[in-house]
Amino acid sequence: MARQQHVMNFNILKELFAGFIRTRGIGRHFRRLVLLDSLTRTDVSREVPPALSQTLIAAALCDPDELLNRLNSSLHGLSEVQADKARERFGPNEVDQEKPLPWWRHLWHCYKTPFDLLLTLLATISYVTDDMKATLVIGSMVVLSVMIRFWQESKSNRAADKLKAMVSNTATVIRHDLAEDAQEDARRYFDVQIHPKAPSKLEVAIKLLVPGDIVVLSAGDMIPADSRVLSAKDLFVSQAAMTGESLPVEKFAAQKSSDTANPLELENILFMGTNVVSGSATAVVVATGNRTYFGALAQRVTSTDRAPTQFQAGVNKVAWLLIRFMFVMTPLVLFINGFTKGDWTEAFLFAMSIAVGLTPEMLPMIVTSTLAKGAVILSRQKVIVKRLDAIQNFGAMDVLCTDKTGTLTQDKIFLAHHTDVWGMESDDVLESAYLNSYYQTGLKNLLDVAVLEHAEVHQELNPALNFRKVDEIPFDFNRRRMSVVVAEHEAHHMLICKGAVEEVLDACSRVRHGEVDELLTPELLARVRAVTAGLNADGLRVVAVASKELPPTHETYGVADESELTLIGYVAFLDPPKESTAPALKALAAHGVSVKVLTGDNELVTAKICREVGLEADRVLLGSEIERMCDTELSRAVDTLSVFAKLTPAHKERVVRLLKANGHVVGFMGDGINDAPALRTADIGISVDTAVDIAKEAADIILLEKSLMVLEEGVIEGRKTFANMLKYIKMTASSNFGNVFSVLIASAFIPFLPMLPMHLLVQNLLYDISQIAIPFDNVDEELVKDPQRWNPGDIGRFMLFFGPVSSVFDITTYLVMWFVFGANTAEQQTLFQSGWFIEGLMTQTLVVHMIRTQKIPFIQSRPGAALLMTTSLIMALGVFIPMGPFAHYFKLQALPLIYFPILITILLAYMVLTQQMKRYYTRRFGWQ
Template sequence: MELYRQPLAEVFSALDSSAGGLDAATAEERLQQFGFNQLETKTSINPWQIFIDQFKSFIIYILLFAVVFSLLIGEYVDSVIILIILLVNAAIGFYQELSAHESLEALKKISTLQATVLRSGQRKVVDAKLLVPGDVVLLEAGDRVPADLRIIESVELRVEESALTGESVPVEKQAMNIDNEVPLGDRRNMLYSATTLSTGNCRALVAATGMVTELGKIAELVKTAAEEQTPLQRRLDQFGKKLSFAIIIICLLVFALFFFKDFFNNGFSGDALLALVLIAISLAVAAVPTALPAVVTIALSVGVKRLLDKKALVRNLSSVETLGSCDVICTDKTGTLTASQMTVRYAWTADGETVLSGTGYSPEGELSGEPATELFRCGLLCNNASLQLEAGKWHITGDPTEAALLTSAAKAGVSDGRKRLAELPFSSERKLMTVLVGDKAEATSYSKGALTQLLRRCNRILLANDVQPLTDEWRERIEQQNADYASQALRVLAFAMKPQTGQASEQGLVFVGLQAMIDPPRPDVLESLLKTRQAGIRVIMITGDYGETAKAIGREIGIEGGAMSGEELTALDASGLKAALENGVNIFSRVAPEHKQRIVEALQQMGKTVAMTGDGVNDAPALKKANIGVAVGSGTEVAKEASDLVLLDDSFTHIVNAIEEGRGIYDNIQKSIMLLLSGNLGEVLIIFCAALFGINLPLTAVLLLWINMVTDGAPALAYSVDPYGTDIMLRRPKPREEGILPTSKLALLGVLGTVGSLLALTLFFQFGGNSPDADRLIYAQTMVFNFVVLYEVILTFVIRSSYQVPFFANRWVWAAALLSIALQALLMYTPLASVFKIVPLGWTDILALACAGALFAAASLIYQLVMRWQGDPDKIYS
């Protein structure tokens, strides 16, 4: 049986301790037995292994083969360029991954603090890592709990546990017996490591230290959580494998077809064999999208910069794209969907109801309805919190509930400078707090607390500034109003007063009214959630708070679907949880850290790409397990270190911005792949058709390598900074099983490559490419060579139009296109032409090329118009 369920005497016996604590010798023995009160970390990271891991990708393997091929045919510049691209890409990935292994170190830092402990009955301050089970520690308001503790005795103890349980207000704790098994958040006789005392003080017995604490269990979950491969990494890897097999097959076919043709016509020749080997290798080099790793890295890096401008810090480059692919966001409630600031919504008196606008602790807001000055005065004076404006933000000291009462009084313009004469502090038995203010001649007591406790101490009621008898009818109306507020998951406090002299009294009070408050949704959450729905993304709320509170917030912000508690979730196996998720359960309350991880795993098993947002220690395992973890700015360091994306403030809007950015980056990467593959496909088809039909080679090995160098890199890189299409947040998320290019884009790629290769072959035949005359063949090859360069320049703009990007929106695309044309002209009309075995072209030739280019552009645009007319199946809204 867990220690929270055992009587205190049995806990002392089980831990072989006493109220005076352990002696020094016993503490030292137990330290040797249990080890330090700190969290374990993984074995040290090997930087060399991280660097080597950057090359473990199929697309990288075929590029390394391309380097070898380039060296074989003497193209040293090409091989050096590819190697530089690969090394830069690996260096960026190495830096990102090395900085991502810090979650457990952050957890470890939480445990390194000082603690006041009783050793042989004497107070002693020790390093918290020296605490052992059986130690007795003393804690006061503001102290951080150093281990898991069983409370021995306490005074007005309230503990902030939101980092561990997600509960939005401090929890009352006391030395009590609990017989039944209850969730972590309801164990009122226990204190847990990494939580903080808000009010009161206590003496407590150390029940667990180090990795055995609840925090340690979370650390173990973080340590063992497998890191998911991002959709981009998975798709690029699959794409690389398929591409490499296709390239190998095509190159072998080309080699075989030309070899047998040459063998039957001329017999075996060593020079001819070498030429065939070179053309096959050149074709392989041309077919490999050399610039792809650089394009992906630069596109992601540009996205990182854009996100930083939008208050989101990316810790892992590939995480940017993952957010754009996610179809489920699992979000914490407190601090993420809500402001994590208690706010009074309603004030009720016998005269009527006052509605307060505004959120948080800023005293800005409007009041409508009946005035409730005396009610707000009660909340102002019966209060130990304080509000300060620092650097343009309101900060609180003390209990958040009391701070909310100060804010409501400020909104109502109520102030009172009377001196406090006495106080009856809040206690768990009375559930009341009373203060006496004024002077000896004329004083007034003000009380606040739970309605059930306060109402039975009242015999009068304040009505129209006049004190009248509190009748049974009034009692029923007050209790009904309290029930109405409670049904909306509002936290309700009752208030009373009594003019008196002498000591503060809590009998014969005058009932004043009720104040109902809640941790409200952030102002921008409604619009942000609407955008996620338009983008086809499901939002699931996962919180440690109570079910009614979670459902009330869900109703207010538009999270629809069923609700489930942590206790109900525990009773389900993996298939039962999947069934619940499939049936539309979107709100989970009173959850433990392992519950969050189970939910994420179940969604991933359903084929979902999951983003998990959170701010607390309890969110860390799920943040790491999710496809992408998103920590909010005010959250714990643990959550930030376990996440992939950190919002620099807590606005949910920045998650939507990140999703949009991720989708845009993915579009730009797709565009680059489309450009690289369309051009390469055209080149491969030209050579393959020549081999298949037994005609002369339209392009030589050196011409293929030049085309690859001039037309691939710069335009594809320019796509990295392309603006995004206007419909980007009106599409469904990318299906998990979809390849790097969807079917519609593959079809477009095939059309572009086929049309381009047909036009090239037409020019080849038209200008004497199949003639036995060597000069005619060089002339025809020159025409094809120039057309392929023009075709790939036109491709740059045709592909952008398929993503609905404005024609003149990116000056870098235009610069890249002009650079390709300029380099081609430099080659054609300088002595370099003889090196490449081509001839300068005249105006009529250039006109013929322009007509062929215009025909290609027209065919491509007509095809896109037809496809657009048929409709986009991925679009949710038109």
């Protein structure tokens, strides 16, 4: 009885201590924050701070147990409570180089354009000269222009942020229950055994990581934060983003040299933003967010202006074309009016009004809203636009490079055959392949998944009971094979190698023939290649399987052990073409996009699939041939050939680079680790939501469905977006040139100003409002058939060709007002100005419909409902201003009714002449 009471008391005491230690564990967590703050706190400046380098070097040289203790972490990781508390202290694991501007800075950026500053100057001059009406009108124009741009860009940024949020990257993190801290202390201090829950591996959003987290890394993973390697197996990391090194760097658990001063040379530190090429590792997070090396570099980069993209450079060239035109024409207007009228102040104001009328002040708003609309439409078609400018490149693309598996073919791989060396079905080969796929910890591809779907093999082998994994030799893209070493009942070790046929054969010296292993002679090698070629010719993906028995004397194996293997057979996979592939390729070809297949796969399988989907594959260029070709030879080959096989990542990048050098706008679609260099090199990188992290980060556009048909829809939308932007530029350029030409003529021969500065500003404001709906306009089918690019030279020619057309009818209006209505004296200038105000606004608004299409407007090509509504409203308002009760506020007057039949005749003649000029221009130069 006493013994039972003693046990009961001890259990109560144990629970009390466990509760106390749980509390102590939480308190220890707060002490951890202080220690961690001293370890990772750095004040990031425009340069990488010395404190950050010292922190990383200290973490590299520190003993792993001591480092984990300083971070108050362990190999079991942090608990959710600890992670939450640390996140409150250190913030999210994000580098805020893309942090949105505060609203007031965004508003200032919308305002501080040369055009709005010029308008503000005019408003100030009007206020000083007591012209309050002009001040009100000009000020309203500034406010309206800035607010429209601010509202539209804010809306666009929110839409883009929502689209980006749909693409999330995660990291594999080890987390444990907070009570484990108490359990550890209970064992240490009271010798009380409490059975803990096993730590679990969780997929956690990268932004949620905190210092002290234990991350598990494998091939294809992006390094989520600056981390110290705790254990590694053949770990190779690409640090090109940091150092520019083209080759991956091997990382280890220990730092060999203790006198390293450069953090980038540390052998056991992983940097945020780099990626794992091959191998596996566990690492502890040392620094997150802006405290990382990448964060410091990013802040230095964002302190300087970003280089303009190709799209932005094209927009800027067009804008400066119009601005240079303004710098030439404005002084001419000033001097002509100054000398002919004698009133230099009025001439200056009028010249400033001309300058405002010539400035494409709505260009940023039109471009942004058009791109944003395109991005939202693409999102409904399962296309996520990470960078809005990429939409124009989408439309300009004329060459699409893509991989084969999952794009031309189905994502589902089927294990079709498992044969011995001579092509006969063999269960032994399937069992060996199963063990290899089951025990490998690297990036499991679709082939491994297809093997592991054979549940009957798992039941028969019972790996958990009959086998023990000894070691692993991970896959890399140079060897193109991987191996595992297993122990069966501890009797012996078996190395099982699986990979590309040629690469596995390079490691083999024998072949299995029934129960006998024979030397791999040249004759047998030829037979082996004939068997695999036959399988490839049937459209099967062949993976070779080899093995070797080893004495159970080692627990660690490396690449050198992949020698003297015995080839035991093959596993062959079927990846049939998608039913949608052939129609999608035809649709892309119809829109001027040629498709080229760049794959690391076997040339026979690739050629068969390509022929089935309608791609020319009589000549397949291999990676080995590319190695022997100079850039000049390869440059000719990439233009003429469509299929490239057995490529390395460097080969893919080189093909894309030379296609760009040949003048093509190149898109690259890929989802693997080996696609990242080509994705970055292409004009537009395209990936999918199931891609590895580094591929998604390198891409400009991400597809939620890996289908060329979805891509074809995106190309069309990109071209619609570009077509609508080009409409605005053509309208603005030709209309502005026509107005200025008309003003020059009127200024030279009329004894008064043909329009007051206020009239020009109001007219320009109304014209701009009429164009707000251009992003929502319909686009003719002919305009999306071919790739489209910026060409400022064509725009300049278009401006000079169509601008004078409106001037013909402006001059006609001058003559009508002068001779028909007698508005030929200074006393009658208000009547003259009212007549030209209406006619000028009408022709400017009609040019929107005339130039939006090469067809007959309203009949062969109908505008969008929004554009039709805004232009109709502005035309009605343009008539109402002089004819209504507020005419005197604008220094205008009502016109006699006989004016309007004459106006309609002038407008009809304008439309007829413009249409004829469009036909001539299209025949000679093409429309777009």
